[in-house]
Each structure stands twice: as C-alpha cells, then as structure tokens.
Amino acid sequence: MLATASQRILGQSFQNIRPAVSVLRSYSSAAKQITVRDALNSALDEEMSADPKVFLMGEEVGEYQGAYKITKGLLEKYGPERVLDTPITEAGFTGIGVGAAYYGLKPVVEFMTFNFSMQAIDHIINSAAKSNYMSAGQISVPIVFRGPNGAAAGVGAQHSQCYASWYASCPGLKVLSPYNSEDARGLLKAAIRDPDPVVFLENELLYGESFSVSDEVLDSSFCLPIGKAKIEREGKDVTITAFSKMVGYALKAAEMLEKDGIYAEVINLRSIRPLDRSTINASVRKTNRLITVEEGFPQHGVGAEICASVVEESFAYLDAPVERIAGADVPMPYAANLERLAVPQIEDIVRAAKRACYRSVPLAATA
Amino acid sequence: MAFCSKNSRTIINNLKSKLGLSRLMNQGSDGCLNNTNPCRFLPLTTLPQLRNPDSYSHKTGHSFCSQRFQSTTSEQQFASLPNGEHSQELDFPGGKVVFSPEMRFLSESPCVYNNCYRVLDDNGQLIGNSNFVQVSEEIAVKMYSSMATLQILDTIFYEAQRQGRISFYLTTIGEEAINIASAAALTSDDIVFPQYREPGVLLWRGFTLQEFANQCFGNKADYGKGRQMPIHYGSNKHNYFTVSSTIATQIPHAVGAAYSLKMDKKDACAVTFFGDGGTSEGDFHAALNFAAVTESPVIFICRNNGWAISTPTSDQFRSEGIAVRGQAYGVRSIRVDGNDALAMYSAVHAAREMAINEHRPVLIEAITYRVGHHSTSDDSTKYRPADEIEWWRMARDPVTRFRKWIETNGWWGSEAESQLRSSIRNELLQAIQIAERAEKPPVNELFTDVYDNIPSNLRDQEKLLRETINRHPADYPADVPF
Numbered sequence: 001m002l003a004t005a006s007q008r009i010l011g012q013s014f015q016n017i018r019p020a021v022s023v024l025r026s027y028s029s030a031a032k033q034i035t036v037r038d039a040l041n042s043a044l045d046e047e048m049s050a051d052p053k054v055f056l057m058g059e060e061v062g063e064y065q066g067a068y069k070i071t072k073g074l075l076e077k078y079g080p081e082r083v084l085d086t087p088i089t090e091a092g093f094t095g096i097g098v099g100a101a102y103y104g105l106k107p108v109v110e111f112m113t114f115n116f117s118m119q120a121i122d123h124i125i126n127s128a129a130k131s132n133y134m135s136a137g138q139i140s141v142p143i144v145f146r147g148p149n150g151a152a153a154g155v156g157a158q159h160s161q162c163y164a165s166w167y168a169s170c171p172g173l174k175v176l177s178p179y180n181s182e183d184a185r186g187l188l189k190a191a192i193r194d195p196d197p198v199v200f201l202e203n204e205l206l207y208g209e210s211f212s213v214s215d216e217v218l219d220s221s222f223c224l225p226i227g228k229a230k231i232e233r234e235g236k237d238v239t240i241t242a243f244s245k246m247v248g249y250a251l252k253a254a255e256m257l258e259k260d261g262i263y264a265e266v267i268n269l270r271s272i273r274p275l276d277r278s279t280i281n282a283s284v285r286k287t288n289r290l291i292t293v294e295e296g297f298p299q300h301g302v303g304a305e306i307c308a309s310v311v312e313e314s315f316a317y318l319d320a321p322v323e324r325i326a327g328a329d330v331p332m333p334y335a336a337n338l339e340r341l342a343v344p345q346i347e348d349i350v351r352a353a354k355r356a357c358y359r360s361v362p363l364a365a366t367a
Numbered sequence: 368m369a370f371c372s373k374n375s376r377t378i379i380n381n382l383k384s385k386l387g388l389s390r391l392m393n394q395g396s397d398g399c400l401n402n403t404n405p406c407r408f409l410p411l412t413t414l415p416q417l418r419n420p421d422s423y424s425h426k427t428g429h430s431f432c433s434q435r436f437q438s439t440t441s442e443q444q445f446a447s448l449p450n451g452e453h454s455q456e457l458d459f460p461g462g463k464v465v466f467s468p469e470m471r472f473l474s475e476s477p478c479v480y481n482n483c484y485r486v487l488d489d490n491g492q493l494i495g496n497s498n499f500v501q502v503s504e505e506i507a508v509k510m511y512s513s514m515a516t517l518q519i520l521d522t523i524f525y526e527a528q529r530q531g532r533i534s535f536y537l538t539t540i541g542e543e544a545i546n547i548a549s550a551a552a553l554t555s556d557d558i559v560f561p562q563y564r565e566p567g568v569l570l571w572r573g574f575t576l577q578e579f580a581n582q583c584f585g586n587k588a589d590y591g592k593g594r595q596m597p598i599h600y601g602s603n604k605h606n607y608f609t610v611s612s613t614i615a616t617q618i619p620h621a622v623g624a625a626y627s628l629k630m631d632k633k634d635a636c637a638v639t640f641f642g643d644g645g646t647s648e649g650d651f652h653a654a655l656n657f658a659a660v661t662e663s664p665v666i667f668i669c670r671n672n673g674w675a676i677s678t679p680t681s682d683q684f685r686s687e688g689i690a691v692r693g694q695a696y697g698v699r700s701i702r703v704d705g706n707d708a709l710a711m712y713s714a715v716h717a718a719r720e721m722a723i724n725e726h727r728p729v730l731i732e733a734i735t736y737r738v739g740h741h742s743t744s745d746d747s748t749k750y751r752p753a754d755e756i757e758w759w760r761m762a763r764d765p766v767t768r769f770r771k772w773i774e775t776n777g778w779w780g781s782e783a784e785s786q787l788r789s790s791i792r793n794e795l796l797q798a799i800q801i802a803e804r805a806e807k808p809p810v811n812e813l814f815t816d817v818y819d820n821i822p823s824n825l826r827d828q829e830k831l832l833r834e835t836i837n838r839h840p841a842d843y844p845a846d847v848p849f
Contacts, residue, residue, distance in 0.1 A: 055630075081630055084661070086657070087653070087656055087657060087660060089649075089652075089653035089656070089657070091619075091649050091650055091653055092619055092649075092650065092652075092653020092654060092656065092657050093619075093653070093657070094619075095616060095618070095619025095620055095622075095623065095650055095653065095654065096619045096620070096622050096623035096626065096653075096654070096657055097623055098619075098620055098623060099560070099619060099620030099621060099622060099623025099624045099625075099626075099627075099637075100623035100624060100626055100627045101623070102608060102620060102623070102624060103558065103623070103624040103627040103628070104627065105627045105630070107623075122613060122616065123616060123619075126611065126613050126616065127611070127613075127616050127620065131609070131611075132816050132817070132818070132819070133594060133816045133817050134591070134594050134595055134599075134609060134611065135591065135594075135601050135608075135609040135816075136589075136590060136591045136592035136594055136812075136816055137592075137815070137816045138590065138601055138602070138603045138609060139601070139603075139608065139609060140819060171817050172817055172818065174818070194819075195819040196818045196819050227822075274822055274824065277824075
C-alpha cells in the first residue's frame with residue numbers, strides 16, 4: 001500500500017530531478033547506468049553469495065520482493081532460510097536478528113522505513129550497539145539495519161523523520177547514508193562485511209534514480225571505506241556538506257552558484273558516524289565558509305555536530321558564521337505545498353551560500 | 368510452513384516410542400497443555416471442579432473467581448468432533464475452521480494453576496507412579512553441592528554488599544533448583560541467555576567462585592573489564608551470554624540464536640530464562656510468536672516466582688500463569704514445580720530433546736517463590752508479610768528438599784554436609800579477599816571494545832586523558848593502573 005502510493009509520487013519527483021540526470025548522461029558515454037535500487041539489490045546478492053552467514057530479514061522482503069523491491073529475486077535465489085519474511089514486530093525481529101548476530105551469523109535487517117525502527121530502538125542501541133563494550137569484546141554484533149530514511153513525498157509525519165542524528169549520537173554504532181549508486185553498492189558491501197553494527201540510511205526517492213558507475217564499481221569485490229567522505233565537486237569559495245538526497249540538491253545549488261561566480265565545494269558525507277572530520281575541516285580551511293545541509297530536524301542535528309567540529313578545529317579559518325540548512329522544526333505535514341515548505345529546497349542552499357559570501361541576501365528565507 | 372499436522376504427528380509418534388515420552392506428554396486429562404496438532408482448534412483450558420474458589424486465593428484480588436460462564440463446560444465436547452465433517456468446515460489460510468451454531472466464549476482464567484508437574488513431595492520423597500528422567504548418584508550429588516554452593520555464595524555476597532564492599536547484589540534464594548537442575552539437564556553446547564537470577568547455570572558449567580568475585584568487584588581479572596554492575600556475568604567459553612539489565616530483551620536474542628543453530632544443523636539448542644514480570648514485555652510475545660513460526664530449537668524457562676520487585680503476579684497478568692500463553696502462540700508448554708529439582712531436571716531434559724530433534728520451541732513455567740528481596744536496593748518486607756517469606760524460606764526450601772532425596776538414596780550424609788558448607792564458605796571468603804585487593808582495569812580499557820577496532824577519535828581521547836592525568840595526578844584515584 002505504502003509502496004505503490006510512493007511509487008506514483010516518485011514518478012512526479014523523478015521529473016523534477018531529470019535535468020540533472022540528463023546532464024550526467026551526456027558526459028558518461030561508456031560507463032553503465034544503474035538505479036540505486038539495482039545497486040542495493042546487486043550488493044545484497046553478491047554479499048549473500050560470497051558469505052553463507054549473511055541472511056536477510058524484514059517485513060515483505062521475501063514473497064513480496066521487498067516493500068520497495070530492494071530485495072527482488074533474492075528469495076527465489078537463496079530460499080526461505082536466508083530470506084526471512086517476518087511477522088509484524090520490529091522489536092521482535094530486531095531482537096532476533098541481534099541474537100543471530102550474537103551467535104555469529106550476519107543478518108541484514110530491513111525496516112520498512114526507519115520511522116518503524118523506533119519500535120525496535122532498544123534492541124538497536126542496548127542490544128546491538130553496546131554489547132561489544134558491555135561484554136568486554138565477548139559478544140560482537142555484525143548486523144546491518146537498513147531501510148529508507150527521511151522525507152519521501154506526501155507520506156506525512158510518521159513516515160518522514162530523519163534518524164541520522166539519533167543513531168549517530170550513539171557510540172558502538174556506525175551510521176552510513178549513501179547518495180548515488182556507487183555509494184549504495186560500496187557502502188552496503190562495507191556495512192555487511194563490518195564486524196560492528198551498522199545503521200544504513202537509504203532514501204526512498206533515490207531508489208529509482210539512475211547514476212553512471214564505472215566497471216570497478218560493478219565488480220563484486222568493490223567496497224568503499226567507512227568513515228571517508230567524498231568531495232563530489234571541488235570549489236574554493238564555500239564548503240557545502242550534505243548526505244543522501246541533499247547531495248543532489250547541493251550539487252544543483254553549486255551549478256547555480258557558479259553562474260554568479262561562487263565556486264562551491266560539495267562534500268558527500270557518506271558516513272555520519274564516524275564523521276570524516278578531517279575532510280570537512282580541510283575543506284573549510286581552504287574555503288573559509290561552511291553551509292551544512294540536511295533534511296532532518298534542526299535541533300541537535302548532523303549540522304550542529306559538523307559546526308561544533310569546525311569551531312573546535314578550524315575556528316581561525318572561518319570568515320563567516322557557519323549556517324545550517326535543515327528541515328522545518330515541525331512534524332512533516334502532508335499537503336504538498338506545506339511539505340515543500342518543510343524541507344530544504346535548492347534555492348535555500350543557494351541563498352545561504354550567498355549569505356556566507358556576503359552577497360547581500362537577507363537572512364530570513366521566504367518562499 | 369508449520370501447518371502440515373500429519374508430518375508433525377508422525378514425527379511425534381516416532382519420538383514417543385523411541386524416548387518413552389508418551390506418558391510424560393499425555394500427563395493428566397487436560398488435553399490443552401499437550402496440544403501437538405497446530406491445526407486443531409482445542410479449548411483453551413479445562414476448568415477444575417472447584418468447590419471453594421476462595422480457598423485458593425492466598426494472594427489478593429481474586430474476586431473474579433466467581434464469574435464463570437456456563438458454556439465453558441461444553442467446550443470438552445468440541446475436542447471430540449470428528450475431523451471429517453466437511454459440511455461444517457472451511458479451508459482458511461491459517462488452517463481448517465470448524466463452525467458451530469452455538470455462541471460460545473472462551474472463558475477468562477480460573478484462579479488455579481493446573482497440571483503442575485512434580486515428582487518429589489515436600490519432604491523430598493518420590494511420589495508414586497511418577498514419570499521422571501533418572502539421575503545418577505554423581506550428577507545428583509553434583510546438583511546438590513551446586514545448589515548449596517549457590518546458597519552460600521548468595522548469602523556471603525549479599526553480606527559483602529551490606530558491608531559496602533560491593534555496590535550491588537541480587538540473590539537467587541529460593542530458586543536454586545531451577546538454576547541447577549536446568550543447567551544439569553543441558554549440555555555445554557547449549558547457549559544460555561539469562562535474565563539475571565540464574566548464576567547457578569554458570570556455576571554448574573564451571574565458572575569459579577573467584578571469577579564470580581572478580582566480576583562483582585570489577586577488577587582487572589573480570590571478563591567484563593569492569594564495564595558493568597555486579598551480577599552481570601558473562602562468559603563465551605561457558606556459552607553463557609553476558610547479563611544485560613534490560614528485561615526480556617534476551618528472549619528474542621535466544622530465538623535468533625536458536626534459528627542460527629538450526630541453520631547450522633548443530634546438536635544444540637538455545638535456552639533463555641526470565642521471570643513472571645518479564646512476560647509482560649513486548650519482546651516475550653514477539654519472541655514466542657517468532658519461535659513458533661520459524662520452528663526454532665529454543666527452550667523458554669519462566670521463573671514464575673510470584674513477584675516482580677513489588678508487583679505480585681495478580682497485578683502483572685490475569686492469564687492462568689505463563690504456560691497457557693505458550694500454548695496460545697503455538698508453543699508446546701509445561702508447568703513444573705520449580706522447587707522440585709528432579710522434576711525440573713526431567714522437564715528440561717525432555718524439552719531439550721523435543722527442541723533439537725523436532726525443531727520446535729518449548730516453554731517451561733517453573734512455579735517457585737522469590738525468597739530474597741529483589742536486590743540489595745529493595746526491602747521486600749515493605750510490600751509482603753515477613754512470615755510469608757519465612758515460610759517459603761524454611762518449609763519450601765528446594766535445597767533441603769533435594770537433600771532429603773539424596774540422603775534417602777544413601778548418597779549424602781551430615782558429615783558430607785558440614786564439610787561442604789565450611790569449605791565453600793572458606794573458599795568464598797578467600798576469593799572475596801583476593802578480588803577486593805586486586806587491581807582495577809587499566810585506563811586504556813575505558814576506550815576499547817566500543818568498536819571492533821579502536822577508532823582514531825578514541826585513541827586521541829585516551830592520549831589527552833593520559834596527558835591530563837600526568838599533569839594533575841592528585842585529581843585522579845591512585846589505584847587505577849596506568
């Protein structure tokens with residue numbers, strides 16, 4: 001039900017993003033194009049094939065082929081013992097996944113959205129994140145929790161929250177958030193192979209987007225390091241940090257800024273915990289200005305942590321106050337016009353960058 | 368998946384003849400707690416012929432006893448309807464539905480806990496015509512010694528906390544039989560997921576008194592590296608997962624591990640313990656449901672000891688104990704006298720065979736009483752009568768009861784008794800002294816094990832901490848090794 005509604009709306013939002021995709025297409029002639037969905041599916045397939053300990057569990061992951069079709073074809077290929085359709089109990093199947101991980105298997109637990117992970121958050125934090133420490137290394141938990149995170153389109157307050165900062169504040173967890181297909185493949189493989197519990201925050205609206213990937217990315221041994229951000233676009237005037245869908249927005253904002261002579265450096269965080277503070281700080285020391293972008297709520301968000309890190313390590317290099325772009329401090333409304341106002345838009349990023357560069361734009365952002 | 372009743376019945380019949388379990392499984396006229404056919408719609412429970420319902424209420428709040436629906440007696444007839452009445456049946460995704468024109472409600476529970484399996488009477492003598500699994504003299508004596516050791520361990524550590532030598536302690540007094548007998552019926556390959564009132568299982572498996580003391584004092588020999596409060600024991604080599612303070616979270620963990628054991632085709636099961644209070648947690652329900660659906664080899668042992676801190680079971684739930692809940696989830700269940708070590712041993716032994724050979728979960732509800740306070744942070748005389756506690760401590764002591772049985776068999780005597788008690792006491796006092804004097808874990812252990820490999824930010828923090836301690840040594844405790 002939820003899946004089909006969002007797929008209809010996905011078609012609409014895909015049209016908004018299409019211009020960026022066609023720009024990419026004209027540059028990449030030989031490279032292959034794959035959707036984020038296929039990237040995730042192939043990563044799961046390859047890791048399950050390589051390691052018999054890896055298994056999937058979640059609601060609708062098997063017979064239904066996955067609520068968002070990420071696990072398509074895997075039940076057929078690996079059988080019901082390795083692709084488990086669970087009863088509706090997030091707390092239950094998360095606890096069971098953790099138990100299997102305690103024993104030594106490598107479960108990949110899917111939450112239909114990370115909003116539902118709140119029903120299992122005790123197991124994620126108290127049973128998974130803290131176990132290695134509390135048991136003094138006797139119990140390791142090589143588990144991955146994955147699923148869509150953050151705002152989708154027209155799904156309301158209980159399906160739109162971003163959990164990046166919630167999970168990233170907890171020691172013992174690793175938190176990753178891919179943007180494009182390369183990120184999706186490389187980071188999911190890294191997460192599955194990692195002996196620590198990993199929270200893997202995907203984005204529903206990105207599932208259907210295609211990105212070009214090199215042959216290296218398509219190789220089954222491809223893996224990205226956890227804890228390293230990627231500089232998606234180099235620049236010299238202002239640093240823009242983002243993760244997940246906002247990376248796409250930041251890149252578009254950078255194109256618009258270039259027309260006004262502002263060259264923005266866009267950093268795709270990829271890893272929220274551990275945060276790649278050295279890349280961020282090195283960039284800020286180069287550009288002297290910083291805008292952080294995220295879709296989630298502003299208070300205690302990812303941007304707050306990045307700002308604190310930069311103030312601690314690169315204060316003398318800042319030529320302007322750090323500005324945080326975040327979602328509105330309200331539960332996500334449903335009506336399309338209100339929803340649009342509650343999440344950052346490309347224009348918000350452009351205006352903030354201009355403010356950081358003292359280009360006379362008033363602080364109060366208006367529609 | 369689990370709906371092919373014919374296959375499971377065949378397996379069970381084979382098993383019955385091989386293991387001589389038929390008498391164990393069909394105990395009592397109550398067909399409910401022995402429901403082997405998941406498709407068959409059987410009545411929830413049979414009701415006893417109660418003459419004086421009020422005489423059973425030694426706890427408060429049993430006024431609902433008098434409400435009972437007339438219709439429940441006719442539920443007996445339900446079970447005897449033949450299978451093949453096609454005109455009154457419907458094929459439904461969950462199985463066959465048998466219709467009836469009579470409107471009949473399943474009753475809420477009676478206030479009696481039916482069919483509690485026991486083998487030794489209150490004086491430790493074998494009840495006639497009882498079914499049980501035979502125990503050798505060696506095992507029986509080891510069981511008794513372990514139960515007595517656990518009692519002494521608890522008494523001495525409790526005192527140590529009162530003297531301020533450790534910060535916290537939690538006793539198992541009154542539940543020694545559950546701890547030791549279940550451990551004795553398992554093998555060392557079976558993975559144990561405890562709540563916190565089961566150190567006896569670890570003791571049985573060979574955890575030494577010194578190892579217990581080290582954890583309570585949080586010294587550098589503690590396997591937990593001083594990370595947790597006392598009684599949070601854990602030992603990989605004993606297949607005993609580290610105690611976690613959260614209630615009932617270990618129950619789905621056990622199911623996950625059991626599923627993994629099944630996938631690996633190991634000759635072992637997972638075992639998890641929890642109290643009556645723990646069964647209210649969502650995790651209990653999800654875990655039982657899951658275990659039944661995934662057909663995982665797990666044994667759920669509920670220590671129904673009447674109290675969850677100050678909450679009596681009458682405020683905790685209104686079902687007929689925990690065994691009926693297992694049945695409700697499609698899990699084979701049994702109620703056992705938790706203070707009868709021989710009955711516990713037999714039940715766990717049988718449950719283990721079923722779990723592993725038939726790939727099924729089994730629930731054991733062990734009826735007992737929490738003689739001690741909930742922990743050293745509790746004074747239970749504030750919410751229950753002191754003479755109730757004394758009665759259970761003296762008249763219903765499971766350790767004494769088992770001792771009488773082994774003495775009747777000629778396997779134990781008063782000399783062996785006094786020797787055991789004094790040697791254990793001395794060993795414990797010495798272990799405490801050694802643990803108390805030992806060094807605490809070194810500073811670097813503050814930062815290890817957060818992740819598999821120590822991340823750079825923690826290495827930096829450790830460096831900063833060491834520099835600070837070097838500059839201001841007077842501000843830091845002298846007994847923390849550097």
